[in-house]
Amino acid sequence: MTAPVDPGFLGYQPTIEPLKLTTGASFVQTIQPSGGVQFPANTAVKIVFTAPGGAVLDTWNATVTATAATWAVSNVTADAIPANSRYTLLVTYASAPPVTYAWYEGTVLRT
Template sequence: MTTSNDPGYLGYQPTLEPLKLTTGAGFVQTIQPSDGAVFPSGTTVSIVLTTPGGGALGTWAATVTSTAATWNVAAATCNDIPANSRYTMLVTYPTAPVTTYAWFAGVVVRT
């Protein structure tokens, strides 16, 4: 059985990209909805960081407005995240029931 636009797997697939952190620098990022869309009131976006084995390293919550999700994480916080750690960017929409997607995922790269 196939479905229209069958990607070869079930479920939502996050975009796989490395997250680059530079020693001594903060993490600054802005993500905006595309094509004039907006984030519904109550939307949350966060980056969850783990060790390669899945141990918790922290969560960085974005400041979310209707037009952007932004991060400005201090260098001192970023410096504690080792290379080869893992991250997942989760967006949660205030639907009923609440819906959470993994938008991005990947490995942490240090420079």
């Protein structure tokens, strides 16, 4: 029998990826569950932007259906997020009590 692999940390580990925003362009994104899985009813998905010191700059809520979480954020709103900000994409399942996971996090890149 093989011992389980120690991931080197406790807790859920989000995927670390940059989020790229293009000046003058809207932010349009769709995330779909893989393998035919569906989001449970009342699932909430949002992106929270913070300054390097941790102050919240903005929160973008997704429109969530059973098969997708989508954003269509205007360029005016997206342009207000500066380079080198941080973001966290949070998914909250409406269980009792609600459970929130950080699926993605990283730095904001500007082009």
